[in-house]
Amino acid sequence: MTTATERANHCTTRLNLPSSRYNLVDSWHGKSRVRVAKVRREGTRHAFVELKVEILLRGGSARAFTHGDNSHVVATDTCKNHVYMLAKTHPCSSPESFALVLAERFLHTYSWLTQANVTVMEVPWRRAEVLGKNHQHAFSLTADGSRKATVQLIREKHGSPTVELVSGLNSLSVLKTTKSGWEGFVQDKYTTLPETNERILATTIDAQWTYRSNTISALHTMQFSRVHDGVRRALLESFYGPPDTGRYSPGVQKSLYEMAREVRKRVKEVDSVTLSLPNLHFLPCRIPVFLQNGIKFEDDVFIPTDEPHGIIEASVGSPRLSRL
Numbered sequence: 001m002t003t004a005t006e007r008a009n010h011c012t013t014r015l016n017l018p019s020s021r022y023n024l025v026d027s028w029h030g031k032s033r034v035r036v037a038k039v040r041r042e043g044t045r046h047a048f049v050e051l052k053v054e055i056l057l058r059g060g061s062a063r064a065f066t067h068g069d070n071s072h073v074v075a076t077d078t079c080k081n082h083v084y085m086l087a088k089t090h091p092c093s094s095p096e097s098f099a100l101v102l103a104e105r106f107l108h109t110y111s112w113l114t115q116a117n118v119t120v121m122e123v124p125w126r127r128a129e130v131l132g133k134n135h136q137h138a139f140s141l142t143a144d145g146s147r148k149a150t151v152q153l154i155r156e157k158h159g160s161p162t163v164e165l166v167s168g169l170n171s172l173s174v175l176k177t178t179k180s181g182w183e184g185f186v187q188d189k190y191t192t193l194p195e196t197n198e199r200i201l202a203t204t205i206d207a208q209w210t211y212r213s214n215t216i217s218a219l220h221t222m223q224f225s226r227v228h229d230g231v232r233r234a235l236l237e238s239f240y241g242p243p244d245t246g247r248y249s250p251g252v253q254k255s256l257y258e259m260a261r262e263v264r265k266r267v268k269e270v271d272s273v274t275l276s277l278p279n280l281h282f283l284p285c286r287i288p289v290f291l292q293n294g295i296k297f298e299d300d301v302f303i304p305t306d307e308p309h310g311i312i313e314a315s316v317g318s319p320r321l322s323r324l
């Protein structure tokens with residue numbers, strides 16, 4: 001679920017670095033893609049959740065790498081078992097809460113660990129609707145974006161552990177057929193793209209956000225599902241614009257900024273928002289057979305492409321977070 005470089009960035013170095021050139025600098029291990037599903041039964045009405053979990057543990061196991069001494073290694077198989085054990089008692093109602101409790105469980109159980117990183121992705125099953133009614137126990141898989149949470153829990157020498165929680169909404173695909181353009185960009189001998197004030201705008205939103213309150217006790221009482229719904233609504237409503245008129249977008253960059261600002265404006269718990277928006281091009285269909293037959297492109301027939309695509313990313317947060 002994460003790349004090795006992301007994991008390396010994640011596992012901030014707290015080791016005493018060895019002086020020799022080829023010593024172990026840092027190490028961690030864990031289990032990836034642990035899948036678990038939970039049914040919560042409230043009478044005949046069931047709730048269903050499927051999670052994909054990744055665990056990375058740091059601390060105490062350097063000698064397993066350098067000397068083959070596994071005496072302080074929690075087997076990756078054991079890591080997996082903790083996921084199922086927790087699912088038995090935890091409602092699994094939000095990836096954030098599950099990740100937080102799981103990370104705490106590792107630090108609490110194994111005293112030599114200095115850090116537990118847990119990422120939980122929720123598979124987007126939604127309650128089925130039949131004849132306009134919510135079904136009691138049937139679900140369908142949607143392409144409506146999925147929730148993700150990453151918790152980094154660090155044991156401090158004195159006092160309680162510190163925590164960093166990043167929530168995410170991934171792969172939420174959106175499109176609008178007008179009220180989008182791209183003009184005024186650099187023109188030089190390499191430029192071939194014509195300017196336009198009429199085009200399709202399509203993207204797949206990947207959003208990540210951090211929280212203003214970053215203490216374990218504040219996070220334990222946070223209503224993550226309400227926050228998530230608020231973030232989703234802010235992103236979508238900002239991208240779409242009002243239903244009757246829409247809102248003109250002069251570029252993905254401006255849309256992204258407006259979307260992120262809308263999240264911060266509406267959802268008070270959110271601190272910084274990072275958005276990654278691919279620009280999924282729908283090319284005007286001006287193929288030779290159209291031209292030969294005198295058929296004009298009238299903003300009607302397009303050729304959808306997914307490769308290559310533009311990629312526009314930015315973080316929006318308090319001024320103290322700004323690097324620009």
Ligand SMILES: O=c1[nH]c(=O)c2[nH]c(=O)[nH]c2[nH]1
Pocket residue numbers: 181182193250251252253279310312
């Ligand atoms: O909204 C856009 N932003 C860009 O940076 C860009 N670049 C491009 O070729 N088309 C677009 N569209």
